[in-house]
Amino acid sequence: MSQKVDFRKHLNQKQLEAVSRSDGPVLVVAGAGSGKTRTIVYRVAWLVQQGVDPSSILLMTFTRKAAQEMLSRASQLIETELFDVAGGTFHSTANLALRRYAHYLGIQSSYSIMDQSDIVDAIEFIRKNIVPGGNQGKGFPRPRTIAEILSRAAGTDTGIEQVLKERHPHFLEFIPQIEQIREMFMDHKRTNHLMDYDDLLLNFKILLETSEIARSELSLRWKYILVDEYQDTNTLQAKIIRRLACEHDNVMAVGDDSQSIYSFRGADFRNIMEFPTLFPGTQVIRLEQNYRSTAPILHLTNSIIARATTGYPKRLFTEKKTGQLPMAFRPWGEREQSQIVTRLVQDSLRQGIGLSEMAVLFRAGFHSFDLEAELTRNGIPFTKYGGFKFMESQHIKDVLAHLRVMNNHRDRLSWMRILAILPGVGLKTASKLAHTLSETHDLTQCKDLVTHSKKFKTHFDHLLNTIWNTKIMAGTIAKKVEEINSYYYPFLQERYDNYPKRMRDLDQLANLTVPYKSLTRFLNEMALEPPDDSASSERRSQDDKLVLSTIHSAKGLEWHTVCLIWVTEGRIPSPQAEGMDDDLEEERRLLYVATTRARERLIIIAPRISFDRRYGSVEIPLSRFIEDVPHGCIRWCNT
DNA sequence: CAAACAACCTTTTTT
DNA sequence: AGGTTGTTTG
Numbered sequence: 001m002s003q004k005v006d007f008r009k010h011l012n013q014k015q016l017e018a019v020s021r022s023d024g025p026v027l028v029v030a031g032a033g034s035g036k037t038r039t040i041v042y043r044v045a046w047l048v049q050q051g052v053d054p055s056s057i058l059l060m061t062f063t064r065k066a067a068q069e070m071l072s073r074a075s076q077l078i079e080t081e082l083f084d085v086a087g088g089t090f091h092s093t094a095n096l097a098l099r100r101y102a103h104y105l106g107i108q109s110s111y112s113i114m115d116q117s118d119i120v121d122a123i124e125f126i127r128k129n130i131v132p133g134g135n136q137g138k139g140f141p142r143p144r145t146i147a148e149i150l151s152r153a154a155g156t157d158t159g160i161e162q163v164l165k166e167r168h169p170h171f172l173e174f175i176p177q178i179e180q181i182r183e184m185f186m187d188h189k190r191t192n193h194l195m196d197y198d199d200l201l202l203n204f205k206i207l208l209e210t211s212e213i214a215r216s217e218l219s220l221r222w223k224y225i226l227v228d229e230y231q232d233t234n235t236l237q238a239k240i241i242r243r244l245a246c247e248h249d250n251v252m253a254v255g256d257d258s259q260s261i262y263s264f265r266g267a268d269f270r271n272i273m274e275f276p277t278l279f280p281g282t283q284v285i286r287l288e289q290n291y292r293s294t295a296p297i298l299h300l301t302n303s304i305i306a307r308a309t310t311g312y313p314k315r316l317f318t319e320k321k322t323g324q325l326p327m328a329f330r331p332w333g334e335r336e337q338s339q340i341v342t343r344l345v346q347d348s349l350r351q352g353i354g355l356s357e358m359a360v361l362f363r364a365g366f367h368s369f370d371l372e373a374e375l376t377r378n379g380i381p382f383t384k385y386g387g388f389k390f391m392e393s394q395h396i397k398d399v400l401a402h403l404r405v406m407n408n409h410r411d412r413l414s415w416m417r418i419l420a421i422l423p424g425v426g427l428k429t430a431s432k433l434a435h436t437l438s439e440t441h442d443l444t445q446c447k448d449l450v451t452h453s454k455k456f457k458t459h460f461d462h463l464l465n466t467i468w469n470t471k472i473m474a475g476t477i478a479k480k481v482e483e484i485n486s487y488y489y490p491f492l493q494e495r496y497d498n499y500p501k502r503m504r505d506l507d508q509l510a511n512l513t514v515p516y517k518s519l520t521r522f523l524n525e526m527a528l529e530p531p532d533d534s535a536s537s538e539r540r541s542q543d544d545k546l547v548l549s550t551i552h553s554a555k556g557l558e559w560h561t562v563c564l565i566w567v568t569e570g571r572i573p574s575p576q577a578e579g580m581d582d583d584l585e586e587e588r589r590l591l592y593v594a595t596t597r598a599r600e601r602l603i604i605i606a607p608r609i610s611f612d613r614r615y616g617s618v619e620i621p622l623s624r625f626i627e628d629v630p631h632g633c634i635r636w637c638n639t
Numbered sequence: 640c641a642a643a644c645a646a647c648c649t650t651t652t653t654t
Numbered sequence: 655a656g657g658t659t660g661t662t663t664g
Contacts, residue, residue, distance in 0.1 A: 576651065
């Protein structure tokens with residue numbers, strides 16, 4: 001048995017209270033930097049030291065990485081391996097449970113998981129077919145928007161009409177069409193054995209509600225449930241937790257309503273407010289001592305969130321009394337902004353602050369394009385979190401489609417994608433062939449599908465041979481990916497000028513498969529948790545690089561120095577939020593999350609001029625959230 | 640029915 | 655600046 005950990009020494013009064021609670025529901029309202037992660041880590045350690053079997057603990061987090069980190073910290077603490085603890089996202093937990101219990105719902109357990117782009121592709125495909133001979137063109141929502149609407153309806157447990165009224169009143173006239181698309185989309189998923197993110201949660205919930213066996217088995221297995229980032233759960237997820245804990249009520253939910261920033265995904269901070277209602281007898285514990293930031297930074301962040309209308313009032317305090325005032329700059333334009341950041345980074349380096357101790361944060365992925373160029377010019381290495389996704393670039397999707405077809409021959413859209421790569425194949429041909437191919441197990445029977453064109457037949461044969469041979473060939477998944485890569489290479493070269501770079505991406509993809517033994521596993525995990533980008537897989541700790549990140553992707557992280565760019569109207573708050581109170585509130589919380597990432601130094605930059613393609617140079621005011629803040633909070637600097 | 644070209648428009652945030 | 659959508663041509 002491991003040595004005893006002195007919990008009293010490592011935790012403050014409140015943290016200790018949460019960690020050592022015996023049984024029953026607990027809600028930990030943990031302000032930014034108040035030791036939220038620490039509390040969870042110590043809670044796991046405490047439970048295990050009390051003799052709780054690690055395999056009866058379930059740790060739900062926002063990303064798999066977060067779960068792994070917490071578990072590894074906990075296991076270091078008590079010097080006990082903890083790989084028996086179930087840890088992961090709601091989606092991966094749902095996936096796990098559904099694989100096992102799908103038959104109770106009359107669903108095949110061999111379903112594939114659709115990622116965002118699969119969903120959009122499918123909806124687009126359906127929309128094209130819905131009105132024969134014509135697209136509804138003008139004013140009709142785009143596939144991406146439709147996907148959003150459907151997802152929101154699923155995640156909030158409401159109807160399409162409700163969602164449209166609240167979020168997209170200008171599409172109200174299309175209710176019948178959208179309903180129809182929804183029906184056809186569901187049909188498409190059923191016949192092709194597919195599930196999207198919402199289906200995972202929805203079916204998990206249904207499973208827990210309808211199958212007494214599954215519910216009690218799971219609830220008896222996971223006797224202690226910990227949920228991180230509870231403020232970013234939706235109603236569906238709350239219901240899942242409620243059911244999972246039905247046998248014991250041992251749930252510890254941890255979160256901060258002031259940091260709820262995922263409402264576009266159906267998350268609602270009111271969820272965390274209602275937790276005590278969902279679990280009567282909940283002990284609410286507030287963590288308000290901040291261990292991260294200096295007093296001046298905290299003063300600013302407190303002022304930013306003070307005007308928010310969220311529920312649990314709190315005011316963080318710290319014992320780090322001294323420190324620099326947050327600095328703010330108003331440079332002329334984007335160019336100057338990038339130069340300030342660069343200069344700042346170079347100065348900090350001279351002061352001995354490592355590159356990886358600094359981060360630049362922004363509202364949206366494209367806000368950093370100019371900065372990226374400037375950093376490159378100055379030879380400053382950086383990695384970027386958030387924004388464009390490796391897995392969603394065309395060439396990666398092409399190769400993945402081959403793998404998916406090998407895995408699930410019914411995947412019609414992947415067939416279409418593969419076929420459309422061949423020269424001389426467009427929508428019509430692909431559609432026809434994909435239909436037959438997806439119905440047939442044995443590809444060797446499909447050779448004669450194409451007879452008319454000799455040239456095309458050669459290509460088609462080659463494709464079928466490659467798929468078939470790769471499918472049955474022995475060897476690792478990486479080997480198979482390489483096989484597909486070399487088949488795909490000529491097309492890649494043909495289609496893209498930057499094919500060498502894209503080829504490197506494909507090699508990277510092969511590397512990603514290394515930890516996996518089963519192709520199904522690999523594909524599903526990639527859909528559930530895609531890697532950040534091609535660069536980050538090489539990143540791995542020791543590389544000293546500046547971090548550029550969207551605010552969303554910076555959640556839960558911290559740096560010595562944080563620099564926020566584009567703190568202006570039109571960027572934060574984002575123009576889309578304009579006129580919607582709830583959304584504007586969320587933008588404020590977003591800025592709160594961003595500013596609370598800083599330990600010692602916070603820099604805010606807000607260019608005066610932004611370049612708009614339509615109107616040319618436009619003057620833009622400082623973000624209203626900073627305008628609101630008391631004067632002495634910030635030191636204004638000349639550029 | 641597919642390829643080549645042109646206009647366009649988009650652009651939050653992510654499991 | 656990129657992909658996407660629509661239009662024309664072969």
